[in-house]
Amino acid sequence: MTEITLVDAVNQALAYEMAADEDVIILGEDVGVNGGVFRATEGLQKKFGKTRVIDTPLAETLIAGMAIGLAAEGLKPVAEIQFMGFIYSTIDQIINHAGRMRNRTRGRLSCPMVLRAPFGGGIHAPEHHSESTESIFAHIPGIRVVIPSSPLRAYGLLLAAIRDPDPVIFLEPKRVYRLMKQNVPDNGAALPLDVCFTLREGSDITLVSWGAMLHETLLAAEKLDEEGVSAEVIDVATIKPLDIETILESVEKTGRCVIVHEGPRTVGVGAEIAAQLAEYGLLNLLAPVQRVTGYDTIMPLFRLENKYMLDVDRILTAVKNSLGYT
Amino acid sequence: MTEITLVDAVNQALAYEMAADEDVIILGEDVGVNGGVFRATEGLQKKFGKTRVIDTPLAETLIAGMAIGLAAEGLKPVAEIQFMGFIYSTIDQIINHAGRMRNRTRGRLSCPMVLRAPFGGGIHAPEHHSESTESIFAHIPGIRVVIPSSPLRAYGLLLAAIRDPDPVIFLEPKRVYRLMKQNVPDNGAALPLDVCFTLREGSDITLVSWGAMLHETLLAAEKLDEEGVSAEVIDVATIKPLDIETILESVEKTGRCVIVHEGPRTVGVGAEIAAQLAEYGLLNLLAPVQRVTGYDTIMPLFRLENKYMLDVDRILTAVKNSLGYT
């Protein structure tokens, strides 16, 4: 069996579920003939036809709103927003409709849709193409926010997202699209949408991350290992609803925590995790929870991109700072 | 001098600044002849003419985008979004343009605009009219988020917002619009946009809030006072950028903190404050920071609205919980 990339895993999950369930339908800009600008939907229009893999006019509000209409009629739309920088026109639809269709009709209608978008920096993309604003969605009631960080998790989580009866914002770290390959059996097995993944066990400190930064975090954990520090690494993955238990349990064991995310610091998802640790896990904390995050700035154009993107060194600095408390 | 309400103070500030600076211009739905659905712009069109107080077509993206264009040309637009529930169509403009016009032109163009919107629950309004989503804006780089909670602060902060050379989201708690009256001298004096207001000094616990919930918090502080607990009350008011120093100093003194806000809990602004307290003030904390917030639910229609809106009792419960740690 060949190993595949994260973007291929997305494609594989879509193809699997479209074959299994003819209610699954894809829509977005350039998702058809072109197979998506990152090739996530490559070949699907050929396989499943033009009515199931729909190239839409250039209109993001339409894409989200149309998905809501499709979903209310019982289909399972998977809509693509070409880059997260263009997702903001959908927020009105997500907040005012998708996230509350079930609630406002007392369950009469619902909204089993997925809104996929590549996000994050690190590939030297043009302006507006590199931001990470998952935190905005994490604040919205009634939806789920999922961020895979490996081919295996992309496959399993996307299947789960499509099958989930409620709206899911599915954000794909584009820096990881082709960063690594894994053997991803095409067996249709979904992963749970309500637990974090502990990728590495450790006893000295808990490192919590998601998306592309997970990989920097794993590298940091390796370095720490060389230095005799045993770091536990948690991939949050299902950002909302948040599985705080897994994180709390880990910190109960380690007493220290560093949260790593790419998006801006202020009111980032890291703030929520840190707040909950301080609320429910205060007594276990041996050191203040540190957040290693993007700055509260505009993501710079790519010449300075790597100065914005955080790296292993910044994570290690925070870890050492944390370990300094005794 | 007569006492005026918060909404009158908004009107007074607008009138003052329009008289003082002919670059100030108002736009929005029903802001002209009608004077706004809450009467915030009452009389201004008559006074300053139709070209300066503009009734726009029903189009929020337009309103925000147009304000950006006006501001780039050196005017100082004050745009109104009729209710915060309809502000989401502006987010694309705010994130992708308003918040970064200065940055992406290296200071060549800028965006001195104000986007006003009434927000929050408590007045038995229809669906979509009662939410509090300030946290979404607090995450956006390059902008300011301001929430007044009294007539005096509404006047001074709105003047500051209009004069500020960068975009300001100005959210007015509509439950407070006519809740209280104050003597507000029409002297054109602005308040600072970078400090929290300590409304009540105390030594046992710090209560942090903003908007309509500030009033519940003040009531709670009074009750506590009767019971011999001395609570310090801070009105954050300038939500972004956040003046964490004032809060940290207070908690350094009291050792305890309860944060009170109306909007949903997850990734609310309360999370950021709690995270910073845990990061920079951990050693001063005698008890976990508690957040008393809206639930992560859709704001219910008004028959159950008061079950969503938090009250003095919920604040007191949290305070007692906090005081229980010794």
Place this chain on the structure above:
Amino acid sequence: MSQIIRFEIGYTQYVNHLGEIVQDLPKFTYDTNSLLSLYRMMVLTRLFDQKAISLQRTGKLGTYASSLGQEAVGVAIGDVMRPEDVLLPSYREYGAQLQRGVKISNILLYWGGDERGMCFSDAKHDFPISVPVASHAPHAVGVAYAIKYRNEDRVAVCVLGDGGTSKGDFYEAINAAGVWQLPIVFVINNNQWAISVPRNIQSHAQTLAQKAIAAGIHGEQVDGNDVIALRERFSAALHKARNRNGPSIIEALTYRLSDHTTADDATHYRSQHEVEEQLKYDPINRINALLRTKYNWNDEQDNKLHHECEKIVENEVQQYLNTPPQPLESMFDYLYAELPRELIKQRQKATRENKLND
């Protein structure tokens, strides 16, 4: 410059404001009952409306948006739709909703601050009232796409106001409906006002029907106070959509006789004179006049019909007033198909604190 393409916008009226027939009536009017049934629904809608306003005035209902003067639009829509079609309404289409089996008590529940109002069992595919103006237009595209995808014999009908036509959502939706030639009818209830903003500030377009040209779809105007014209043109548009001959926009020219909602005071921004002028065009008077002159309708029959409608309204109001509130927990119970752990905790806490504070 050479002219390469030409467009025209049509207008339809059958009965003028005096109840006079201005062109041969369409066939459906040959059956007195079908006319009477339109009339009856308009009366019912108005009686309901009056009741709702008085409930609001006496503190028994929240803010309410009246459909006074615009009853013909909703009623005609409801009349031509089939049960399996999908209505995506704004907040003034009570006439259509009632025809489709939505209970008056449901509508009252909604404006009474109770989500169960939008959980109606009869029109079970219909969308809830859309408060964010025009935001439901893209939903209609999705619904119609689903219908086409499954090759069903159904139509989506999306209704919005003159103000709603200024929103990008509306435009993106009509444009997409054109691209895929979807089975949709967009109805514009042009009641001349969007709260205080008059029609001429919404758009410099001479008609709102011509917005259709931007999407390359059919658009036309109808006298929105002439229920016969509306019924006939809606029927044609739904027929067209049903036969996969493409979407349409129908602009119904009518007038909002009431305040925008009970929270509004229209004397702030429009003259009493203007409103009085418009009373002449009342859609109910017009059909009443026609019925009397052409269909031998008499006072006795009219009183009886009013009385029956009043009874229905009264019963529904009682039903509404007798509905106990939902438990606090209901705000959690329809958020997700299955409540996530984090929210189970919040739900428990809410229950606990509610008990404590009661």
Place this chain on the structure above:
Amino acid sequence: MSQIIRFEIGYTQYVNHLGEIVQDLPKFTYDTNSLLSLYRMMVLTRLFDQKAISLQRTGKLGTYASSLGQEAVGVAIGDVMRPEDVLLPSYREYGAQLQRGVKISNILLYWGGDERGMCFSDAKHDFPISVPVASHAPHAVGVAYAIKYRNEDRVAVCVLGDGGTSKGDFYEAINAAGVWQLPIVFVINNNQWAISVPRNIQSHAQTLAQKAIAAGIHGEQVDGNDVIALRERFSAALHKARNRNGPSIIEALTYRLSDHTTADDATHYRSQHEVEEQLKYDPINRINALLRTKYNWNDEQDNKLHHECEKIVENEVQQYLNTPPQPLESMFDYLYAELPRELIKQRQKATRENKLND
């Protein structure tokens, strides 16, 4: 149904793709220099474009959006605008930007990942390139409103693509421009493709110019490869706007000969045959042919002109390549007029960590 209103859309061409004059040329062409200057700018734009692509291929530039085949549109816009007017461009109007004094080195800096690219001193009111499609259309409304408010003799020119016309932002903007009769010209660069999405999937409208009808404003089509027609029609539209006679939409029919950007591979979705067919309509060849047949233009002159343009490009490229990067701190320094305390701390930390890790 009575027809109540009628609309027509016109189309203008002066020179066909063979360089033949199809109708009497407009006056401005009597001056050879003005034609030559258009030609020269088109050549310059293309040479710059070719250079940019080769810089990208050799890793010296980021993703770049080529204007190949669409040079006439931008150049004609730039030619009719006055310095004090305001250009709100999308990312294919280099021709216009260069005419307005934006340096090639600036454009290269932008695509080279450096914000200073959009800080041009000459066209200081012009907007930066708008990457979020059509999101700059509402800005144009604001700019034009400011112009009108201050009673200035200026015009806002907003350019976007065929794909851009599907966005609600575009529609809300043209509609508002109509309401206030603002001094704006919207130019649609209809290059037939929006990445892989062909024109017919964007809209069922027969022309994009007819979108204007939805806003009640003037709309027309022009041969977008005929720089003379473009120059003449843009000039008329700007004149109209300047004289407060209202906004216009001009749809320029052209073709994107290049990939969407250097990150795109158009062979995925369109045939080489289609592209080859379109090469016939190249806007530069056409004017070159006209110059040779009617204005005695010869090889020697043409070589000289090309050589001069190459030199300019070369100098600018050197300037670009020699520009050292900004300091890390620059990402903080233009966020606010005055950096808030919280960000001062972040800035200090960033400096510190940058030093540590270097």
